[in-house]
Amino acid sequence: MEQNILVVLPHPDDEAFGLSGTLAKYIIEGAHVTYACLTLGEMGRNMGIPPFANRITLPTIRRAELEESCKAIGIQDLRLLGFHDKTIEFEDQPKLDGVIAALIQEIQPSLVFTFYPGYSVHPDHDATGAAVIRTIQRMPAGERPVVQCLAFSKNCEQELGKPDVYQDVSMFMVQKLNSIQAHRSQFQAAELLGKKQLKAKEVEDRFGTERFWTYTFE
Amino acid sequence: MELINQAEVQQMIDKLKDQDLYIHLEMTTGAYAAHHDSTKHPAANFITNASIRYTAGSISGNGPYRVGLKMNQGWIYTEGLTHFEQADTDRLIMAGHDSQGKLVVALQLSREPF
Numbered sequence: 001m002e003q004n005i006l007v008v009l010p011h012p013d014d015e016a017f018g019l020s021g022t023l024a025k026y027i028i029e030g031a032h033v034t035y036a037c038l039t040l041g042e043m044g045r046n047m048g049i050p051p052f053a054n055r056i057t058l059p060t061i062r063r064a065e066l067e068e069s070c071k072a073i074g075i076q077d078l079r080l081l082g083f084h085d086k087t088i089e090f091e092d093q094p095k096l097d098g099v100i101a102a103l104i105q106e107i108q109p110s111l112v113f114t115f116y117p118g119y120s121v122h123p124d125h126d127a128t129g130a131a132v133i134r135t136i137q138r139m140p141a142g143e144r145p146v147v148q149c150l151a152f153s154k155n156c157e158q159e160l161g162k163p164d165v166y167q168d169v170s171m172f173m174v175q176k177l178n179s180i181q182a183h184r185s186q187f188q189a190a191e192l193l194g195k196k197q198l199k200a201k202e203v204e205d206r207f208g209t210e211r212f213w214t215y216t217f218e
Numbered sequence: 219m220e221l222i223n224q225a226e227v228q229q230m231i232d233k234l235k236d237q238d239l240y241i242h243l244e245m246t247t248g249a250y251a252a253h254h255d256s257t258k259h260p261a262a263n264f265i266t267n268a269s270i271r272y273t274a275g276s277i278s279g280n281g282p283y284r285v286g287l288k289m290n291q292g293w294i295y296t297e298g299l300t301h302f303e304q305a306d307t308d309r310l311i312m313a314g315h316d317s318q319g320k321l322v323v324a325l326q327l328s329r330e331p332f
Contacts, residue, residue: 050319051321124249
């Protein structure tokens with residue numbers, strides 16, 4: 001199935017756990033994926049153990065990690081939008097929405113992935129999702145792409161109901177784990193996988209399904 | 219980043235005094251503090267590229283370390299510093315990392331903007 005997919009997330013590594021398997025699956029099926037990453041995650045707290053990054057080198061390191069993750073997934077088109085970590089909710093909204101609208105205009109995606117505003121814990125996640133939803137809401141109903149959202153706040157299932165999209169990505173564990181491990185300043189193997197190597201079955205149980213909520217526009 | 223060498227940091231503090239500098243000062247509990255543990259209060263702040271100038275400063279403690287910089291009309295204070303960038307001879311790059319390696323606090327001084 002040939003289609004254009006647009007992914008809009010604020011931080012390098014936001015793609016890794018939630019949707020790298022789904023993207024790898026779509027790409028194998030022929031999709032063209034553009035990933036617009038709003039910031040370089042330059043305010044992240046993780047610097048590696050022992051710390052090999054610092055506040056100054058972190059953006060450069062995370063950019064390289066993101067490029068490696070995209071390569072692992074097969075993402076064809078990575079756009080770094082140049083916003084500053086932690087500031088998306090304070091950005092000039094017309095400017096932010098304009099950047100997203102221009103991307104949609106250019107790419108003509110049939111499917112967009114972002115965070116569900118209000119249910120995505122980090123203020124940058126919520127603000128990014130809100131900007132995408134605002135922008136697509138303004139389009140004529142017949143021209144809107146499908147928007148599938150990631151959500152992981154404690155109350156997300158209680159308020160949104162169960163996710164309506166479940167992607168079995170068990171065939172794409174290699175891409176997914178390579179995407180996660182590309183972000184080596186952010187995810188320490190010990191923290192992530194425990195001290196021992198997980199068996200294939202355990203990895204699949206933990207990472208084999210990705211879940212999304214399709215956004216319903218008014 | 220290396221574990222703080224108190225003497226080297228003091229030398230850099232002395233080298234940078236009495237001149238216009240840019241500061242990056244930051245403290246954070248992490249954006250996910252309350253998500254992981256609802257009893258935690260999430261708090262963070264940072265200020266980047268504010269101009270400052272201090273007339274005296276020192277590093278103290280036995281690690282984690284404290285730094286105090288005295289300005290004409292006020293103070294800059296940081297507690298919890300553990301690491302510094304030893305290779306950087308023009309700027310003072312310091313941070314405090316917790317037992318999991320996560321940055322909790324940072325103090326950086328430079329003649330050029332960050």
